[in-house]
Amino acid sequence: MNDDLVKILDGNTFAVSDSRGDIEASLTDPTGLFSFDTRFLSTWILTVNGQRLNPLSVDDLQYFETRFFLVPGTGTVYVDAKLSVIRQRAVGNGFHEELTILNHDEEPVDLEVRIEAASDFADLFEVKDALKKKGRYYARVQGKRLVLGYERETFGRETMISASAPAKLDEHGLTFKVRIEPHGEWTTDLEVVTAGAGVAGRFNRPKYLRGEREARPNMGRSLERWLQDAPRLESDSDSLKTTYRRSLVDLAALRFSPPVSGGKSLPAAGLPWFMTMFGRDSIFTCLQALPFTPELAATTLRALGSWQGRHVDDFRDEDPGRILHEIRYGEMTAFEERPHSPYYGCADATALYVVLLDEYELWSGDRRLVRELEAEARAALNWIDEYADLMGNGYVWYRRRNEETGLENQCWKDSWDSISYRDGRLPGFPRATCELQGYAYDSKMRGARLAREVWKDSTFADALEQQAADLKRRFNRDYWVEDGEYFALALDTEGKQVDSLTSNNGHLLWSGIVDKSKAKAVVRQLMGPRLFSGWGVRTLAEGEGRYNPIGYHVGTVWPFDNSFIAWGLRRYGFKEEAARIAAGILDAAEFFQGRLPEAFGGYERGVTKYPVQYPTACSPQAWSTGTPLLLLRTMLGLEPVGDHLVVDPALPEGIGLLALLDIPGRWGRVDAFARGRDLLEALRPGARAARA
Amino acid sequence: MTDATTAFFQALETRGHAPRLERVTGVFRFDLTNGKRKERWLVEVDKGNIKVSHRNAKADCIVHVDKKVFERMVAGEVNPLVAILRGTLQVEGDAELLALFQRVLPAPASRAS
Numbered sequence: 001m002n003d004d005l006v007k008i009l010d011g012n013t014f015a016v017s018d019s020r021g022d023i024e025a026s027l028t029d030p031t032g033l034f035s036f037d038t039r040f041l042s043t044w045i046l047t048v049n050g051q052r053l054n055p056l057s058v059d060d061l062q063y064f065e066t067r068f069f070l071v072p073g074t075g076t077v078y079v080d081a082k083l084s085v086i087r088q089r090a091v092g093n094g095f096h097e098e099l100t101i102l103n104h105d106e107e108p109v110d111l112e113v114r115i116e117a118a119s120d121f122a123d124l125f126e127v128k129d130a131l132k133k134k135g136r137y138y139a140r141v142q143g144k145r146l147v148l149g150y151e152r153e154t155f156g157r158e159t160m161i162s163a164s165a166p167a168k169l170d171e172h173g174l175t176f177k178v179r180i181e182p183h184g185e186w187t188t189d190l191e192v193v194t195a196g197a198g199v200a201g202r203f204n205r206p207k208y209l210r211g212e213r214e215a216r217p218n219m220g221r222s223l224e225r226w227l228q229d230a231p232r233l234e235s236d237s238d239s240l241k242t243t244y245r246r247s248l249v250d251l252a253a254l255r256f257s258p259p260v261s262g263g264k265s266l267p268a269a270g271l272p273w274f275m276t277m278f279g280r281d282s283i284f285t286c287l288q289a290l291p292f293t294p295e296l297a298a299t300t301l302r303a304l305g306s307w308q309g310r311h312v313d314d315f316r317d318e319d320p321g322r323i324l325h326e327i328r329y330g331e332m333t334a335f336e337e338r339p340h341s342p343y344y345g346c347a348d349a350t351a352l353y354v355v356l357l358d359e360y361e362l363w364s365g366d367r368r369l370v371r372e373l374e375a376e377a378r379a380a381l382n383w384i385d386e387y388a389d390l391m392g393n394g395y396v397w398y399r400r401r402n403e404e405t406g407l408e409n410q411c412w413k414d415s416w417d418s419i420s421y422r423d424g425r426l427p428g429f430p431r432a433t434c435e436l437q438g439y440a441y442d443s444k445m446r447g448a449r450l451a452r453e454v455w456k457d458s459t460f461a462d463a464l465e466q467q468a469a470d471l472k473r474r475f476n477r478d479y480w481v482e483d484g485e486y487f488a489l490a491l492d493t494e495g496k497q498v499d500s501l502t503s504n505n506g507h508l509l510w511s512g513i514v515d516k517s518k519a520k521a522v523v524r525q526l527m528g529p530r531l532f533s534g535w536g537v538r539t540l541a542e543g544e545g546r547y548n549p550i551g552y553h554v555g556t557v558w559p560f561d562n563s564f565i566a567w568g569l570r571r572y573g574f575k576e577e578a579a580r581i582a583a584g585i586l587d588a589a590e591f592f593q594g595r596l597p598e599a600f601g602g603y604e605r606g607v608t609k610y611p612v613q614y615p616t617a618c619s620p621q622a623w624s625t626g627t628p629l630l631l632l633r634t635m636l637g638l639e640p641v642g643d644h645l646v647v648d649p650a651l652p653e654g655i656g657l658l659a660l661l662d663i664p665g666r667w668g669r670v671d672a673f674a675r676g677r678d679l680l681e682a683l684r685p686g687a688r689a690a691r692a
Numbered sequence: 693m694t695d696a697t698t699a700f701f702q703a704l705e706t707r708g709h710a711p712r713l714e715r716v717t718g719v720f721r722f723d724l725t726n727g728k729r730k731e732r733w734l735v736e737v738d739k740g741n742i743k744v745s746h747r748n749a750k751a752d753c754i755v756h757v758d759k760k761v762f763e764r765m766v767a768g769e770v771n772p773l774v775a776i777l778r779g780t781l782q783v784e785g786d787a788e789l790l791a792l793f794q795r796v797l798p799a800p801a802s803r804a805s
Contacts, residue, residue, distance in 0.1 A: 155778045155779055310799075376715075
């Protein structure tokens, strides 16, 4: 996305405009007002006396609110600098815009103010893929409202536009005849209400039950409370404090109440394409944010549990027990031209679901939820053995059954060329990528703990532990690349290793599946020059056939990936290495004002000096937003042990002092402190050994 | 002659308990439209124990749907979320309950392998 675009959002409603506040979308262009995966405004253009306006500045007030300062005229030639125009816009259920014009002149002024409005009601999938519509459009003036609509059989979506000031309405917009006295001002409220999103006690035909008020958000207070409830960070690193605050605010913005989750919120994946419920992204983000906002995990576990797969359904790649990949609400989903109602084609979320449930209990002590979701967790564990072992050899495999619109790669590296041999060849299907085996191992170990301690089923616990031990033994034999001393990316159908060197090795450390004796070699690869760029660990190692420093999953550095690698390094005791990764990623965050992109280029740090953002990356994106949070956890070495929180810090160079206050958990609230090497050595040279 | 709707609810009542609904405690009301006629079914679920009646009671999740669509739904031919998005089914109240209720619906008729 173009960085000059101005984006505001509230849950899964968001508005993207240019710096004048105008929307002029084409089918392939992601500007507009979007809600529930549908574009409700594709044109929204303000003119004064037939002239477009010129932007002076944009104030981002909140993630859901922004203000545009404009003057008439275009380019650098101000036709009339005696007028100022202010558009203040907030998204809610649609958006609310307050339009104000100030006359700075000694003379009164007569103006024709015009808003052009139109909507193509594109499904987000259509915007992504540039597809044509099958239904019928209409526009009509209905009393004081302009209604733009689209219908296809029983499917209907409408946008209703109205103004508080007297206006002349036509099918293409609103016109105001305005006279402003010397040094006077004129103002109007514009309301844009979206209707027919069709779920959760809404309406299948627009009814405007709450009318104009619907467009007004009420997010300010909730954001304030969100920030107050989160732990407080103190540090001598201002950049870290900025990044932390940015992460909390963006995470608040990405909170989303799916119409199917009873009004509670969970993290959506990212703006603009992924403002929806995702299995994998939501789970990873919740894991990252657990020490900060544990309630997100509870909501996510419940919602994903409620939508757990029930049947074998090839169109949706659904199996009993499988955790969903993605839910969508647009037209193409409604007509089953896409399988997202919901779509289940991912091979990791099901094991990760059990991992999150256990990690959540370790932090929160909330055994009630673990009991409530016992059936779901058992069904998830059952899916691993009964439905995911496509080759019948004790590993998790994936192959889509929906050949037309299903996903080929059902792991987090889901682009077409992400899974390759060293020489660049792509394996056939099914594929058994290595991290899936790690997650399966971890889910069995954690499932065993829950079975023993909460469900009181030691037979099941024993069985799970035995399966896990067996999986670990076979995995360390079958995936280990002898000549390179790392784990292969995947196994192919012949049982041969897909032998390229990838960041997935870090996820294996995190899962605990790596034999202790092999950990050192794995760490050497992760921190070595082929994988570590200086900013972070590349998705694919330099020198592999498909390596490309700006290839989506074949060379870029993903902040989220690195946060889990750092956690993995900590799990095996490599504190200093974890701190180096934290430092690299947090340094990179500074270049993005604290908002880490989805991915940045895998170029050597010494060469580019700054991280090169991946061109079409989503931003903000949930698991990038969660990354600094998990890195704080790994730097402080936070680990729940029984009813206590153990703190075992290892700070990178550049951070002298780090304190996280009021960390919520089963212990109530506790503080964690860390002092870095730099500070200690400055105070007391040679005191390194005494460091906490 | 028992229609498909009655057969579905009677089967639920006969089961009395659905293990897949053990997480659920709540009252569902299905308001079915059959031409000009209305038909009401109340399903009370208490930790998986099911009672079916025509009573008028306060419900946590109210489903408004044409009877023909409902019968296709209980035959596995219509996906409830698709029906919602397409505007043929409306939910009032707690929609997550409907997600859970799907567990007692049969597998998709045409697509199961």
